[in-house]
Amino acid sequence: MGVLNGTGQPPGIGRDERARQKRQRPCVVWFTGLSGAGKSTLSGLVDRRLFELGYHTYLLDGDHLRRGLNQDLGFSHADRAENIRRAAEVACLMADAGLIVLAAFISPFRAERRRIRDLLPAGEFVEVFVDAPLAVAEQRDPKGLYKKARRGELKQFTGIDSPYEVPEAPDLRLPTDRLSAEQGRDSVLALLAQRGIIRAAGA
Numbered sequence: 001m002g003v004l005n006g007t008g009q010p011p012g013i014g015r016d017e018r019a020r021q022k023r024q025r026p027c028v029v030w031f032t033g034l035s036g037a038g039k040s041t042l043s044g045l046v047d048r049r050l051f052e053l054g055y056h057t058y059l060l061d062g063d064h065l066r067r068g069l070n071q072d073l074g075f076s077h078a079d080r081a082e083n084i085r086r087a088a089e090v091a092c093l094m095a096d097a098g099l100i101v102l103a104a105f106i107s108p109f110r111a112e113r114r115r116i117r118d119l120l121p122a123g124e125f126v127e128v129f130v131d132a133p134l135a136v137a138e139q140r141d142p143k144g145l146y147k148k149a150r151r152g153e154l155k156q157f158t159g160i161d162s163p164y165e166v167p168e169a170p171d172l173r174l175p176t177d178r179l180s181a182e183q184g185r186d187s188v189l190a191l192l193a194q195r196g197i198i199r200a201a202g203a
Helices: 015-022 039-052 062-066 077-096 110-119 134-140 145-150 181-194
Strands: 027-032 057-061 100-104 125-131 172-175
Touching (some): 027 077, 027 110, 039 057, 039 181, 057 077, 077 100, 125 181
Parallel strands (some): 057 100, 125 172
């Protein structure tokens, strides 16, 4: 039998143990940018490639969380802040379990993104700025949200009547008006290899 700790519970399994079991370094790769910038596409491609390479990953997307965990939240400033807070906590729990987490959220405010970085051990938060000019994102408009915002049907929509605070020093900036999705994916993978989170190609 294991030795009980002061709470009467067996000692827990630490994050380092879980990471060693998976033979990888956990981290949270946080894709931020305007709606329509390409966050979901890029994070999905990175997730798929890491999975194919044998890494243990999970993809967190704003739309998915709003259908479940965050379905009680609206789009007021307070609700959107709570949406990101919950997403960050989930991402950190998954990193504690030893996973490489790909998180795709508009997350428009620098203070929110700084808080997420501070929740994680040094080096385990990778901020990827998926940078598309507003005109390009609005032209893509895959969900028709910009049209609704322009008509006044959506209030406090990021980029229209609510600000997006551009990252001042992201770990990686991907101008998706000039890069293909595959080029963006490869840039993320190259950064993760450079940081020692994944093995370099051919290693």
